[in-house]
Amino acid sequence: MDILKDPVIIWFLIGLFCVIAEFFAPGVIIVFFGAGAWVVALLCLGSEISTAQQITVFTVVSIGALVLLRKRFNPPADSGPDIDEFIGRTAVVLEPMRRGRPGRVTFKGAAWKAETTSDEWLETGRSVSIVARESILLFVESIPEQESMRK
Template identity: 30%
Template sequence: MIDYFAANLWQMWALVAIVCLILELTNGDFFIMCFSIGAVCAAVSSALGLGFYGGLLVFAVCSVLCIFFVRPFALRYLHRNDDARVSNADALIGRIGRVSEPVEAGGYGRIAIDGDDWKAVSADGQAIPLNAKVKVIGRESIIITVETVD
């Protein structure tokens, strides 16, 4: 089996490239992608007849060059609007939901938004009936502030 891998070293590098691409999907910061590009370069060099240590050198050099030259460009190009992008609970502001448990006057209720149920309070302190449509206008910790929508 070792003879097979020695004769087909490019397949090992291709496998390393695929594994790195899969790992990059879990991360998304384009760091592991550089190792995938290095593994592709090593696979090509191994297919052209370069041995294991030569492929390892090509992998290391290409990966380091990619980290210093390709990664900053990719981050700058693909994450241009990250400052304007909201995430997690802040993304709820402006969304429309349905009252799943009536909001009591001056108290709390529950609002369903895309299958998630949130504790909510009325913006004006008025009661909101069951199944009413509401819009999220604010958030304090895990409690959202809503107002009715006509």
């Protein structure tokens, strides 16, 4: 398979792997290494550069992009006005949960990993209140049945 000896293909596949891996590892980090690999693939497409130069360009571009752009794509969870839009809002349980056993909730049309702050078993379909957020994890507590009927 001579195609797998082509540095353009190798760097492109490394970049593709990194971009796909980003979907499974939260934090917006791996995607920058994917971008670095794709930059090297483009450089290899236009000219012959040594393996050492390829690795140097990959490292410089990946780390440079990570340092310069990460905050733009992934602001700290406790900053900005968007944190307030979660706290006190109502979500619906998708996967049952209790303290120590995370589940999932739906909020604003998206599924979120969630943990409850109470010992109560929260069943699917139950309305819960969001009390905190850490990155992509929501912390919820049950809403008394009478109160959830009013909302």
